[in-house]
Amino acid sequence: MPQAAALDEDLAGWIQRQRWFAGKGATPRLRMLGMLEWPSQHGVQVATHFVLDESEGRGALYQVPVTYRDEQLEGAEGAYIGRLPDPAGMPRHAYDAPHDPEFARRLLRLIVEQGRVEGRRSADGRSSAEGHGSGEEPGTADRPSTAAWGVAVRQDGDASSDAELWRATVLSSRVMSAEQSNTSIVYSLDSLDGEAEERHAICKVFRTLHHGENPDVVLQSALYAAGSASVPAVIGSVAGQWPDAGRADGQARGHLAFAQQFLTGAADAWQLALSAAAGGTAFLDSARQMGEATADVHSVLGSALPTRAAAPADVSDILTGWRERLDAAAREVPELDELRSPIERLYVRAADAEWPRLQRIHGDLHLGQILAVPGGHWVIIDFEGEPMRSLASRSEVDVPLRDVAGMLRSFDYVAGACGDTPGAREWARACRDAFLEGYRDRAGHDATRQNLLLDAFELDKALYEAVYEARNRPSWLAIPIAAARRLASAVED
Numbered sequence: 001m002p003q004a005a006a007l008d009e010d011l012a013g014w015i016q017r018q019r020w021f022a023g024k025g026a027t028p029r030l031r032m033l034g035m036l037e038w039p040s041q042h043g044v045q046v047a048t049h050f051v052l053d054e055s056e057g058r059g060a061l062y063q064v065p066v067t068y069r070d071e072q073l074e075g076a077e078g079a080y081i082g083r084l085p086d087p088a089g090m091p092r093h094a095y096d097a098p099h100d101p102e103f104a105r106r107l108l109r110l111i112v113e114q115g116r117v118e119g120r121r122s123a124d125g126r127s128s129a130e131g132h133g134s135g136e137e138p139g140t141a142d143r144p145s146t147a148a149w150g151v152a153v154r155q156d157g158d159a160s161s162d163a164e165l166w167r168a169t170v171l172s173s174r175v176m177s178a179e180q181s182n183t184s185i186v187y188s189l190d191s192l193d194g195e196a197e198e199r200h201a202i203c204k205v206f207r208t209l210h211h212g213e214n215p216d217v218v219l220q221s222a223l224y225a226a227g228s229a230s231v232p233a234v235i236g237s238v239a240g241q242w243p244d245a246g247r248a249d250g251q252a253r254g255h256l257a258f259a260q261q262f263l264t265g266a267a268d269a270w271q272l273a274l275s276a277a278a279g280g281t282a283f284l285d286s287a288r289q290m291g292e293a294t295a296d297v298h299s300v301l302g303s304a305l306p307t308r309a310a311a312p313a314d315v316s317d318i319l320t321g322w323r324e325r326l327d328a329a330a331r332e333v334p335e336l337d338e339l340r341s342p343i344e345r346l347y348v349r350a351a352d353a354e355w356p357r358l359q360r361i362h363g364d365l366h367l368g369q370i371l372a373v374p375g376g377h378w379v380i381i382d383f384e385g386e387p388m389r390s391l392a393s394r395s396e397v398d399v400p401l402r403d404v405a406g407m408l409r410s411f412d413y414v415a416g417a418c419g420d421t422p423g424a425r426e427w428a429r430a431c432r433d434a435f436l437e438g439y440r441d442r443a444g445h446d447a448t449r450q451n452l453l454l455d456a457f458e459l460d461k462a463l464y465e466a467v468y469e470a471r472n473r474p475s476w477l478a479i480p481i482a483a484a485r486r487l488a489s490a491v492e493d
Contacts, residue, residue: 006031006032007030007031007032007051008084008085010081010082010083010084011049011064011066011081011082011084011094012028012030014081014082015030015051015062015064016028016030018207019179019180020062020179020180020181020182020183020207020208021062022060022208023053023055023060026055027055028053028055029053029054029055030051030052030053030054031051031052031054032049032050032051032052033050033051033052033061033242033243034049034050034119034242034243035047035048035049035050035087035119036048036117036118036119036240037087037117037118037119038106038117041102041106042102043069043070044067044068044069044100044102044103045067045068045069045086045087045088045092046065046066046067046068046097046102046103046106047065047066047068047086047087048063048064048065048066048097048117048256049063049064049065049066050062050063050064050209050242051063051064060208061208061209061210061242062207062208062209063205063206063207063208063209063256064207065096065097065098065103065205066081066084066094066095066096066097067094067095067097067100067102067103068084068086068087068092068093068094069092069093069095070092070093071093072093073093073095073100076095076099076100078099079095079096079098079099079100079175080093080094080095081094081095081096082094096183098175098183098185098205099175101170101172101173104170104173104185104187104203105170105173107185107203107205107238107257108166108170108185108187108201108203108235108259110131110238111131111132111133111203111235111236111237111238111257111259112131112133112166112167112235112236113131113133113167114130114131114132114133114236115130115131116130116131117130117240119242130238130239130240131236131237131238132236132237132238132239133235133236165192166189166201166235166236166259168189168190168191168192168199169189169190170187170188170189170190171187171188171189171190171198172187172188173185173186173187173188174186176202181207181208181387182204182205182206182207183204183205183207184202184203184204184205185202185203185205186200186201186202186262187200187201187202187203187262188200189201199261200261200262200263200264201235201259201260201261201262202259202260202261202262203235203257203258203259203260204216204257204258204259205256205257206254206255206256206257206258209242209252209254209256210254210390210391210392211244211247211252211253211254211391212253212254212391212392212395213254213255213395214254214255214258214384214391215360215363215383215384215385215391215394215395216255216258216382216383216384217237217255217258218305218360218383218395219301219305219360219362219383220232220234220258220260220381220383221234221237222300222301222304222305222360223297223300223301223304225304226300226303226304228296228297228300229296229377229379230293230296230297230300230377230378230379230380231297231379231380231381232260232261232262232263232379232381233260233261234259234260234261235259235260235261236258236259237255237257237258237259238255238256238257238258239253239254239255239256240253240254240256241253241254254391263371263373263379265373265374266371266372266373266374266379267371267372268367268368268371268372269286269290269367269368269370269371269372269378270366270367270368270410270414272286272372273286273367273410273411273414273431274414274417274418276427277414277415277418277421277424277427277428278418278421278424280421280422280423280427283427283431283434284430284431284434285434286372286378287411287430287431287432287434287435287438288434288435288437288438289377289378289438290367290370290378290407290435290438291407291434291435291436291437291438291439291440291441291442292438292439292441292442293370293377293378293379293380294362294365294380294403294404294407294435294439295438295439295440295441295442295443296442297362297380298359298361298400298403298443299442299443301359301360301361302357302359302360302400305359305360306359306397307357307358307359307397308357308358308397309357309358310355310356310357310358310399314355314358315351315355316351318399319347319351321460322347322456322459322460323344323347325460325463325464325467326340326343326344326347326463328463328467329463329464329466329467329484332466332467332470332471333466333467333470333477333481335481336463336466336481336484339484339485339488342488342489342491343459343484343487343488343491345491346452346455346456346459346487346488346491347456349452349491350452350453350455350456353452353453355399355453356399356400356401358397358398358399359397359398359400360397360398361398361399361400361402361403362380362383362385362403362406363383363384363385363386363389363394363398363402363403364382364384364385364386364387364406365380365403365406365407365410366406366407366409366410366413367407367410367411367413367414368410369381369382399453399457401453401454401457402457402461404435404436404439404454404457405454405457405458405460405461406461407435408432408435408436408454408458409458409461409462409465409480409483411428411431411432411435412428412432412479412482412483413479414427414428414431415427415428416476416478416479416482417476417479455487455490458483458487459483459484459487459488462480462483462484462487463480463484465479465480465483466480466481466484
């Protein structure tokens with residue numbers, strides 16, 4: 001990275017208090033790497049700051065959009081940063097931009113109209129951003145350095161018809177409150193001619209930036225372009241570039257934001273499952289349908305994006321990862337160490353099994369990533385992958401059974417969250433079987449044919465969960481421990 005400029009102390013302090021800031025517990029060294037200065041409109045200045053945390057071992061880059069106003073914004077007290085110098089150096093009232101309706105409106109318009117924003121200054125070079133509507137031709141992260149770059153969100157060349165659907169007036173915007181690593185803006189849009197109801201969109205602003213294509217954009221866009229009904233409609237994305245002296249051309253490129261249809265009336269599958277389990281209500285049809293939706297996503301991704309056979313090196317790398325997580329879990333939860341021998345036997349046998357082709361997958365699939373939408377079908381969201389993994393690793397091909405294992409673990413968690421509710425374990429077991437049945441029927445092959453592999457991936461996920469629960473939710477630790485014991489005990493000598 002180039003040498004970064006000093007950051008205003010008030011802005012630095014505000015950044016360190018945000019949920020998406022990952023440097024808590026350490027002494028951050030925040031510096032301004034670059035800035036996108038949006039054209040001033042309606043007396044509101046917008047600047048997107050690229051803030052680098054240079055503390056040892058981190059090197060994290062954050063996207064911090066800020067609006068600057070002469071007067072305070074009524075109703076936005078929770079988003080107030082303070083009185084800060086704007087890009088021209090004039091003290092003004094500064095706000096976290098996603099909470100400001102002026103920024104929210106301009107961000108969506110940038111995407112729909114495929115607009116452009118240039119960086120006015122940075123420590124070493126220029127920054128830029130460009131919006132891409134639903135028909136933009138695809139680009140790549142390795143495109144030679146230009147003023148800006150983008151990634152397609154559709155590949156059928158039908159640019160105008162889809163873009164027109166989202167040119168409606170923004171009636172209101174709000175920020176979702178539950179997110180940890182990103183910030184999502186939900187829009188209410190004026191209805192189109194002939195429509196009786198408002199339409200809704202959601203735009204996710206990526207707070208932590210990385211060089212390369214964000215899987216959330218790439219995978220959902222590929223699925224939508226292929227006509228999959230298992231993802232929301234895609235509106236477009238914003239991609240940009242910023243200085244990075246570590247790259248050959250001195251620039252890093254990545255996604256800044258991603259907009260898609262917001263599914264009003266959708267219900268979270270985790271909450272639906274939890275309610276059903278606690279009340280002893282059958283959930284088999286829903287579990288089966290979610291299995292079908294997962295298989296649909298895998299099938300489309302396997303057709304739309306490159307795949308390859310699993311090479312010995314791939315198997316070796318995955319096996320190494322399994323063993324590293326076993327070591328970490330045994331250190332964190334010593335009682336898991338007594339399971340090491342059967343777990344090792346399972347891993348060795350799984351490595352010798354028949355492996356499916358590697359392809360792009362969701363990467364962090366669980367009930368919280370699936371929505372029940374009006375009309376009786378299920379939609380899968382949030383394709384960013386496991387948040388603790390690097391962007392590069394989340395963008396690689398993988399084994400589809402990793403997603404299947406994640407869903408099996410999620411049903412177990414529902415039962416665990418129900419505590420001593422009678423029949424909860426049996427409920428989870430039946431849902432797991434129904435999910436696998438739906439997956440098998442839609443995929444056209446029997447996922448359970450690869451029992452060893454599926455068990456190994458589920459066990460690996462349970463060990464990952466054990467470390468997380470030991471550090472963050474000790475009262476839930478019994479859930480992954482019970483799964484590890486069950487899977488280990490099933491290994492034949």
